[in-house]
Amino acid sequence: xxxxxxxxxxxxxxxxxxxxxxxxxxxxxxxxxxxxxxxxxxxxxxxxxxxxxxxxxxxxxxxxxxxxxxxxxxxxxxxxxxxxxxxxxxxxxxxxxxxxxxxxxxxxxxxxxxxxxxxxxxxxxxxxxxxxxxxxxxxxxxxxxxxxxxxxxxxxxxxxxxxxxxxxxxxxxxxxxxxxxxxxxxxxxxxxxxxxxxxxxxxxxxxxxxxxxxxxxxxxxxxxxxxxxxxxxxxxxxxxxxxxxx
Amino acid sequence: xxxxxxxxxxxxxxxxxxxxxxxxxxxxxxxxxxxxxxxxxxxxxxxxxxxxxxxxxxxxxxxxxxxxxxxxxxxxxxxxxxxxxxxxxxxxxxxxxxxxxxxxxxxxxxxxxxxxxxxxxxxxxxxxxxxxxxxxxxxxxxxxxxxxxxxxxxxxxxxxxxxxxxxxxxxxxxxxxxxxxxxxxxxxxxxxxxxxxxxxxxxxxxxxxxxxxxxxxxxxxxxxxxxxxxxxxxxxxxxxxxxxxxxxxxxxxxxxxxxxxxxxxxxxxxxxxxxxxxxxxxxxxxxxxxxxxxxxxxxxxxxxxxxxx
Numbered sequence: 001x002x003x004x005x006x007x008x009x010x011x012x013x014x015x016x017x018x019x020x021x022x023x024x025x026x027x028x029x030x031x032x033x034x035x036x037x038x039x040x041x042x043x044x045x046x047x048x049x050x051x052x053x054x055x056x057x058x059x060x061x062x063x064x065x066x067x068x069x070x071x072x073x074x075x076x077x078x079x080x081x082x083x084x085x086x087x088x089x090x091x092x093x094x095x096x097x098x099x100x101x102x103x104x105x106x107x108x109x110x111x112x113x114x115x116x117x118x119x120x121x122x123x124x125x126x127x128x129x130x131x132x133x134x135x136x137x138x139x140x141x142x143x144x145x146x147x148x149x150x151x152x153x154x155x156x157x158x159x160x161x162x163x164x165x166x167x168x169x170x171x172x173x174x175x176x177x178x179x180x181x182x183x184x185x186x187x188x189x190x191x192x193x194x195x196x197x198x199x200x201x202x203x204x205x206x207x208x209x210x211x212x213x214x215x216x217x218x219x220x221x222x223x224x225x226x227x228x229x230x231x232x233x234x235x236x237x238x239x240x241x242x243x244x245x246x
Numbered sequence: 247x248x249x250x251x252x253x254x255x256x257x258x259x260x261x262x263x264x265x266x267x268x269x270x271x272x273x274x275x276x277x278x279x280x281x282x283x284x285x286x287x288x289x290x291x292x293x294x295x296x297x298x299x300x301x302x303x304x305x306x307x308x309x310x311x312x313x314x315x316x317x318x319x320x321x322x323x324x325x326x327x328x329x330x331x332x333x334x335x336x337x338x339x340x341x342x343x344x345x346x347x348x349x350x351x352x353x354x355x356x357x358x359x360x361x362x363x364x365x366x367x368x369x370x371x372x373x374x375x376x377x378x379x380x381x382x383x384x385x386x387x388x389x390x391x392x393x394x395x396x397x398x399x400x401x402x403x404x405x406x407x408x409x410x411x412x413x414x415x416x417x418x419x420x421x422x423x424x425x426x427x428x429x430x431x432x433x434x435x436x437x438x439x440x441x442x443x444x445x446x447x448x449x450x451x452x453x454x455x456x457x458x459x460x461x462x463x464x465x466x467x468x469x470x471x472x473x474x475x476x477x478x479x480x481x482x483x484x485x486x487x488x489x490x491x492x493x494x495x496x497x498x499x500x501x502x503x504x505x506x507x508x509x510x511x512x513x514x515x516x517x518x519x520x521x522x523x524x525x526x527x528x529x530x531x532x533x534x535x536x537x538x539x540x541x542x543x544x545x546x547x548x549x550x551x552x553x554x555x
Contacts, residue, residue: 042437044390046372048379082435093415094436100370100413101390101437107373119366119373127352130290134353137293148350149287150343 001027002243003063003071003109008032012228013074019236020072025243029063037079044105051108070111070243074225075122078102112243114176114204115224124202124224136219139195140188143219168210171217174231175205176238181231189217196222203242206230247310248273248550249299249356251347252317257532258543259317265547274301276347278324281340288350295353313550314351314358317528318344357506357550364504365527369414372439374503374525381499383512383522386441394430397422397440406443444523446515451488452531453500454507454545458493461534462486483537492520499525507546 002025006013010032017030038058045052053065078098086094099122106117115124127135133146173182173189175197180190193207206226209217228235240246248266252259254275266273276284280302288297288308297308321327321340330337351358367374375385389400390412401407401422409426411417420426422440448463465481488496499522500508509529513521531542 041393042391043393043396044372044437046375046379046385046388046390048384048387051376080436086435093411093413096369096413096415097411097436097438100373103370104372104376104390104412107376118363119369120363125363128349130288130349131352133290134293134295137290143292145289145291147287147289148346150339150346151285151287 001029001063001067002069002111003073004028004030005036005071005106006030006032006074007076008034010074012226013072016072016228016236016239019233020240020243023236023240025240029061031057031061031063033075033077033079035059035061036075037081042101042105044101044108046104046108051104053105053108055105065109068110071106071109071113072239072243073106073109073113073115073117073123075102075106075117076225077122112203112245114239114242115202121224124204125200126224127200127222129221132222133219135199136192136196136222139192139199141192141196141219142217168212170220171209171211172226172230173207173209174226174228174235174238175203175207176231176235177203177242179238179242181235181238186215186217204239247306248313248315248547249276249311250274250315250317251276251278253278253319256317258530259315261532261535261543262315262546262550265544266551269544269547269551271547271551274304274306276301278319278321279326281321281324281326281343282336284343286343286346286350288346290353295350295355297350308350308354311354311356312552314354314356315546315550316351316358316360318347357552359507359546359550360505360527367503368525368527371410371412371414371524377503378499378522378525381502382495383499384519386444386521386523388439388441390437390439392434392437394433397430397433398427400440401427404442407440408443409438409440412437412439444513444515444521446513446521449486449488449512449514450483450534451496451510451512452508452529452534452540452542453496453505453510454542455549456497457545458488458496459534459540459542459545460486460488461538461540483534485538485540495520503527506549 004017035057039055041056043054055063103117118125130148136143175193207222208220211217283302285300299306321344379385407422410419450461452459462484509526511523535542
């Protein structure tokens with residue numbers, strides 16, 4: 001079985017679910033944060049022989065990690081229907097416990113996971129733009145200087161020094177493993193995106209560029225949680241291949 | 247130049263500062279109590295990171311810092327900030343300053359003990375346990391569940407269980423006794439972590455770059471860190487030596503987790519099996535050094551200075 005794990009309102013994930021089903025990625029279970037929030041039973045076992053997790057959902061589905069071959073993981077937070085009922089003094093602790101639990105469960109999922117969780121994000125590592133800028137330069141992508149300041153003169157906000165002119169058209173590149181998806185991507189940019197994915201250790205990335213009229217692309221931002229619909233049929237093919245080892 | 251971040255009187259920071267002074271290594275404090283008199287900015291340009299740090303009227307080039315030791319506390323809990331409204335000028339400056347510092351720590355080429363991202367593994371103990379297992383250590387059999395019946399079955403298999411927090415929030419490790427069993431129904435609210443009790447000797451191993459300091463811990467309570475809080479609780483610490491094989495395994499684990507400095511909690515069973523319970527990415531080593539005389543602060547200071555002086 002394969003899983004699509006997502007927030008309940010994540011229409012891009014639901015679009016991907018239908019697209020993956022149409023490509024024969026079956027059995028495929030769509031599990032939303034609402035489903036997980038109402039899970040009846042969690043059983044997460046760790047030991048020297050490995051990790052085994054079984055979750056029983058309120059709709060009767062049993063998801064056992066031993067049956068999982070891969071997942072598209074777009075969860076942002078650890079859902080719980082009971083958390084709002086916790087005592088105020090215990091809410092922050094309980095919330096942290098749930099996030100930590102979900103991190104362990106998602107990390108233990110077998111097979112390809114787009115994206116595997118990290119302590120800095122359940123669906124892949126979230127980074128400050130300063131770090132993306134730094135990594136992008138290391139990956140060989142063109143990028144403008146970026147300033148971070150704690151100075152009152154900056155309004156205590158990062159000063160973005162023309163990473164992109166306000167009216168510059170945005171070009172989005174989606175990276176799935178080593179495959180770059182997008183329209184008319186210059187080869188040097190495609191290669192830089194692949195290197196960025198490796199440096200960021202993130203299999204699924206959305207990378208935005210500003211393109212000037214002369215066709216010069218400049219990096220502006222990256223996210224482990226892109227709107228997959230921007231990649232159309234091609235990104236569905238790429239994800240299906242990645243998830244099934246094709 | 248070495249940058250020490252936190253509150254200068256805090257024991258680990260103070261001990262490292264004393265060693266830097268002794269070694270003649272220039273260093274300055276990013277003193278959290280002085281946030282109102284501190285400013286900072288940096289630029290990332292073509293992959294190079296440059297910037298300035300203004301401390302109490304003096305300006306330092308960020309690129310001159312070769313080592314950074316962070317022992318930061320939550321700035322909202324600082325005495326100077328406790329009564330400040332979240333949106334006050336002072337609060338906004340403090341948050342921006344700490345955020346700028348943390349962002350810089352992730353991209354500076356300096357030796358940072360430790361960067362934020364790798365420290366995150368300790369935010370989820372079962373996640374970290376999976377990383378530990380990949381580095382060849384045994385880990386205790388663990389069950390995280392919201393089903394009391396599964397816990398009872400787990401208990402009958404292992405006879406003795408402990409329970410503890412899943413997250414990095416510090417909690418006292420407790421034995422699952424009759425009184426805890428009576429409250430087992432509470433776990434229906436939130437999955438809770440239970441582990442087989444591992445008998446044996448406690449070892450705390452501090453790794454700093456390629457150096458290793460092992461401390462044997464003998465205690466009469468389940469969680470020796472809190473022995474002083476329990477009636478009759480006693481703990482004795484003594485320096486000890488590890489086999490070369492175990493030394494190398496500890497170093498590989500720290501390196502694999504991306505930690506220049508780590509506190510590794512081991513348990514060695516009577517049949518000499520080595521379990522790793524946890525890796526602390528920001529170890530409060532002063533407790534161990536004060537009780538054993540092991541030169542941990544000196545090793546940290548030498549590492550931060552960029553060479554083994």
